[in-house]
Amino acid sequence: MDEELLTVAAVARRIGVAPATLRTWDRRYGLGPSSHESGEHRRYCPHDLAVLTTMRKLITAGVSPADAAKQAKNFQGPVSVAQIIEKYEVREDLVHALHKAARSLDKKFIEDALRKDIDLYGVIASWSEVIVPLLVLIGEEWEKTQTGIEVEHLLSEILKSVFREKSAEVAEPCNPRPVLLASVGEETHSLALHALASALAEKNISTYFLGARTPLEALNGVITRSAPPAIFLWAQLSHNGDSRFYTDIPAIRPAPRVIIGGPGWTVNSDCPVAHVSDLSQACAEIERAVGL
Numbered sequence: 001m002d003e004e005l006l007t008v009a010a011v012a013r014r015i016g017v018a019p020a021t022l023r024t025w026d027r028r029y030g031l032g033p034s035s036h037e038s039g040e041h042r043r044y045c046p047h048d049l050a051v052l053t054t055m056r057k058l059i060t061a062g063v064s065p066a067d068a069a070k071q072a073k074n075f076q077g078p079v080s081v082a083q084i085i086e087k088y089e090v091r092e093d094l095v096h097a098l099h100k101a102a103r104s105l106d107k108k109f110i111e112d113a114l115r116k117d118i119d120l121y122g123v124i125a126s127w128s129e130v131i132v133p134l135l136v137l138i139g140e141e142w143e144k145t146q147t148g149i150e151v152e153h154l155l156s157e158i159l160k161s162v163f164r165e166k167s168a169e170v171a172e173p174c175n176p177r178p179v180l181l182a183s184v185g186e187e188t189h190s191l192a193l194h195a196l197a198s199a200l201a202e203k204n205i206s207t208y209f210l211g212a213r214t215p216l217e218a219l220n221g222v223i224t225r226s227a228p229p230a231i232f233l234w235a236q237l238s239h240n241g242d243s244r245f246y247t248d249i250p251a252i253r254p255a256p257r258v259i260i261g262g263p264g265w266t267v268n269s270d271c272p273v274a275h276v277s278d279l280s281q282a283c284a285e286i287e288r289a290v291g292l
Helices: 008-015 019-029 046-060 065-072 092-103 107-121 123-145 149-167 191-202 216-226 279-289
Strands: 179-184 207-214 230-234 257-261 274-276
Touching: 008 019, 008 046, 019 046, 019 065, 019 123, 046 065, 046 123, 065 123, 092 107, 092 123, 092 149, 107 123, 107 149, 123 149, 123 191, 123 279, 149 191, 179 191, 179 216, 191 207, 191 230, 191 279, 207 216, 216 230, 230 279, 257 279, 274 279
Parallel strands: 179 207, 179 230, 230 257, 257 274
Antiparallel strands: none
């Protein structure tokens, strides 16, 4: 049976980037359709879609576009379009307005626009349909010009601030024991962790947020004292994705559900913990752990 082939527009909707970004990735990194003949419309197969999904996730996690492209090209294994669950509608007008505001260092506009969007659509949709495409756009701009690092830093801090506001809104949590969130080892990147805490707060799930650079000893201390129902561990860089962070934790009862996320983990078929690849999957795993 022939593979389902997707247009540029269809792929852009599914992975949450602008069509122009896909063309840039094709031209700059060779991440285009596997088989494309001159004069024909571009059509992406399921494997192409999986590679591009990996590219987007890596950039969102903070990996440079060039490095993300190298890693994405190593994607192996058959996959059907139906197995790739992401399907986003990028709100391009808002993305470009935020991009312009970020370049102008317009902190108030960004804060107000993000708060409004999150209130209207929720954290997961805002993250997938607005924030991720914005981060991809800024990453691409930096890759092209090698300028604008201050824009990325300012935006990151604004995003963390807005997410923290949302996380503080849990007045009556549904879980008596908070979920534990941490960036492990020497991992300094924690934006995705802030987004997760904020998304969980919308579901009235409380969290202990340990943030960046959480050593194993600190993680184990909190696990022993708080007995969390779920533990989410983030690693962006491979040298931080040490399996000891989930194999050497204290044995407590009831046993917590351990979930790992981020491109820093090496996951084999016999991995004893849950591995997620996006914000919605992380929320779903944690919701199950707290009984929702």
